[in-house]
Amino acid sequence: MxxxxxxxxxxxxFDLSEPLLARLIYRRPKKFLDAVDDVSFSIERGQTYALVxxxxxxxxxxxxxxxxxxxxxxxxxxxxxxxxxxRSRTEAEHRRIRQRxxxxxxxxxxxxxxxxRVGSILAEPLRVFGLVEDRAAELGxxxxxxxxxxxxxSDARRFPHEFSGGQRQRISIARALASNPDFIVxxxxxxxxxxxxxxxxxxxxxxxxxxxxxxxxxxxxDLAVVRVMAHRIGVLKSGKxxxxxxxxxxxxxxxxxxxxxxxxSAPRIGSIQARTGMSQA
Amino acid sequence: MNGERGAWQRxxxxxxxxxxxxxxxxxVSFVIVVTLILLAILADLVAPTNPFDPASLNLxxxxxxxxxxxxxxxxxxxxxxxxxxxxxxxxxxxxxxxxLFVGLTAVIxxxxxxxxxxLLAGYRGGWIDSLIMRIADIQMxxxxxxxxxxxxxxxxxxxPPDLRDELAISVxxxxxxxxxxxxxxxxxxxxxxxxxxxxxxxxxxxxxxxxGQIMLRHILPNVLSPVLVIATITLALAIIAxxxxxxxxxxxxxxxxxxxxxxxxxxxFLFSGEWWILLFPSVTLLALALSVNLLxxxxxxxxxxxxx
Numbered sequence: 319m320x321x322x323x324x325x326x327x328x329x330x331x332f333d334l335s336e337p338l339l340a341r342l343i344y345r346r347p348k349k350f351l352d353a354v355d356d357v358s359f360s361i362e363r364g365q366t367y368a369l370v371x372x373x374x375x376x377x378x379x380x381x382x383x384x385x386x387x388x389x390x391x392x393x394x395x396x397x398x399x400x401x402x403x404x405r406s407r408t409e410a411e412h413r414r415i416r417q418r419x420x421x422x423x424x425x426x427x428x429x430x431x432x433x434x435r436v437g438s439i440l441a442e443p444l445r446v447f448g449l450v451e452d453r454a455a456e457l458g459x460x461x462x463x464x465x466x467x468x469x470x471x472s473d474a475r476r477f478p479h480e481f482s483g484g485q486r487q488r489i490s491i492a493r494a495l496a497s498n499p500d501f502i503v504x505x506x507x508x509x510x511x512x513x514x515x516x517x518x519x520x521x522x523x524x525x526x527x528x529x530x531x532x533x534x535x536x537x538x539x540d541l542a543v544v545r546v547m548a549h550r551i552g553v554l555k556s557g558k559x560x561x562x563x564x565x566x567x568x569x570x571x572x573x574x575x576x577x578x579x580x581x582x583s584a585p586r587i588g589s590i591q592a593r594t595g596m597s598q599a
Numbered sequence: 600m601n602g603e604r605g606a607w608q609r610x611x612x613x614x615x616x617x618x619x620x621x622x623x624x625x626x627v628s629f630v631i632v633v634t635l636i637l638l639a640i641l642a643d644l645v646a647p648t649n650p651f652d653p654a655s656l657n658l659x660x661x662x663x664x665x666x667x668x669x670x671x672x673x674x675x676x677x678x679x680x681x682x683x684x685x686x687x688x689x690x691x692x693x694x695x696x697x698x699l700f701v702g703l704t705a706v707i708x709x710x711x712x713x714x715x716x717x718l719l720a721g722y723r724g725g726w727i728d729s730l731i732m733r734i735a736d737i738q739m740x741x742x743x744x745x746x747x748x749x750x751x752x753x754x755x756x757x758x759p760p761d762l763r764d765e766l767a768i769s770v771x772x773x774x775x776x777x778x779x780x781x782x783x784x785x786x787x788x789x790x791x792x793x794x795x796x797x798x799x800x801x802x803x804x805x806x807x808x809x810x811g812q813i814m815l816r817h818i819l820p821n822v823l824s825p826v827l828v829i830a831t832i833t834l835a836l837a838i839i840a841x842x843x844x845x846x847x848x849x850x851x852x853x854x855x856x857x858x859x860x861x862x863x864x865x866x867x868f869l870f871s872g873e874w875w876i877l878l879f880p881s882v883t884l885l886a887l888a889l890s891v892n893l894l895x896x897x898x899x900x901x902x903x904x905x906x907x
Contacts, residue, residue: 385805386805387801387804387805412807413807416805416806416807417806419805420805421801421802421805423798423801423802424798425798428797428798428799429797429798429799429801429802430799431799431817431820431821432821433820433821434820442803442806443806446806446807446808447806490802493802497806
């Protein structure tokens with residue numbers, strides 16, 4: 319199996335100090351928060367890696383570093399052996415790498431610009447990366463993307479507020495697919511959705527992974543979702559990776575106390591499978 | 600699809616239009632504002648005489664009371680005449696044009712400046728934000744009319760004397776524009792700080808768009824509805840500021856009288872019995888400023904879902 323993305327000793331330290339003057343007057347030291355502390359793991363091409371953990375465990379911070387939205391304080395993100403944050407690279411090279419990385423966000427309500435028509439939202443990455451020759455090709459690609467996520471071509475003329483949460487998440491997925499990425503970070507893509515709609519979106523993501531050979535980094539706190547989606551699972555606690563195993567092993571025989579506690583406190587395990595008849599990943 | 604017609608019918612069916620129809624005060628204000636704007640635009644066609652043309656003035660017509668024939672020439676004027684024999688109705692229509700032009704352009708200047716600085720401060724944060732907002736704070740401690748007088752005075756001092764009258768209107772616009780940008784910047788900064796955390800902005804950053812493009816293409820359309828409200832209310836302020844400056848004699852030159860200039864002229868004759876020279880321009884200014892203000896208030900209430 320070949321490795322697609324590798325996180326090496328990744329760390330993110332946030333400066334939470336008070337302003338300089340307040341520190342001098344009250345003689346307070348500088349305060350830091352290690353949101354992510356020395357985290358290393360890698361994801362195989364075409365597989366799904368799930369990061370689970372409670373709120374504030376650093377999941378989303380890792381997600382943002384994985385796509386280059388946030389610069390790591392320490393460590394590296396290697397994509398096919400190339401350092402994502404290498405400053406010596408030219409803008410054109412950065413653009414090529416960015417094109418391969420995409421993200422699906424948590425809130426289907428905040429992730430689409432309310433003043434833009436769906437067609438423009440989907441066309442933007444196409445234009446920025448110069449993937450289409452003219453208007454006709456652009457429109458064709460937008461329709462193709464909408465079709466790929468189970469929406470109709472006429473939806474391109476509508477505004478985001480005319481869609482339901484699940485449909486918006488489909489639009490969000492279509493936007494992520496627009497630049498033909500290899501790797502998509504899914505930051506709790508179903509946590510804001512109705513349970514019945516969750517399964518549909520998860521099914522779509524699985525199908526796209528099969529068809530397009532996508533690699534996913536799946537961020538979630540929902541172990542039921544993880545069981546359906548992930549090949550491997552990493553458990554994150556206070557910025558540290560406490561355990562990492564293949565999905566079945568982790569669920570069957572968790573090693574750390576924290577993982578056991580997480581599994582015990584997830585009442586809905588297996589329930590998604592029962593609803594959709596989906597097999598385990 | 601019939602886009603044009605569809606949009607118009609959607610507008611007629613909207614809550615916005617429903618609210619508008621239901622408020623008699625707003626309807627009356629709207630009619631007044633539209634009438635005054637039309638009068639100003641069509642001044643050349645509507646006004647009986649051209650008050651800026653000295654050749655058309657007859658000194659014998661001076662101080663004719665409204666609706667009474669002049670003792671010497673027998674001419675009648677609806678609003679009477681001033682000391683120069685200038686028809687007041689025409690002077691008001693042309694003055695309205697100057698007042699509205701200065702007010703509108705000053706608001707546009709203040710809006711462009713305030714919205715740009717607000718976007719920049721809100722999106723960038725850090726020292727740029729602190730710098731812009733501290734300047735705004737300092738400016739807010741002075742009455743805006745004082746700022747305008749200051750800018751006007753400095754600009755006149757810098758200009759060569761033969762250009763002063765020619766550029767007086769431009770200087771007036773800049774002075775009022777620079778004194779009214781703060782409310783725009785504050786509102787836009789606040790909304791921008793909320794919007795920039797939303798995920799659609801992250802998605803735009805992800806594909807490598809620069810700050811400028813994100814601010815203009817993504818954030819700007821989402822911060823515009825409060826800007827529209829402030830622009831309307833600022834328009835009333837700008838019209839009054841222009842009138843005040845002209846009344847004080849630092850605004851529009853006497854050769855191109857605005858409503859404020861006419862009120863200043865009228866004020867000289869109030870105690871000698873020629874009341875109409877003061878009254879009619881004042882009533883026009885009052886109607887204009889009040890109507891614009893009422894429209895602004897209504898717009899604020901309608902566009903703010905929290906007040907419903």
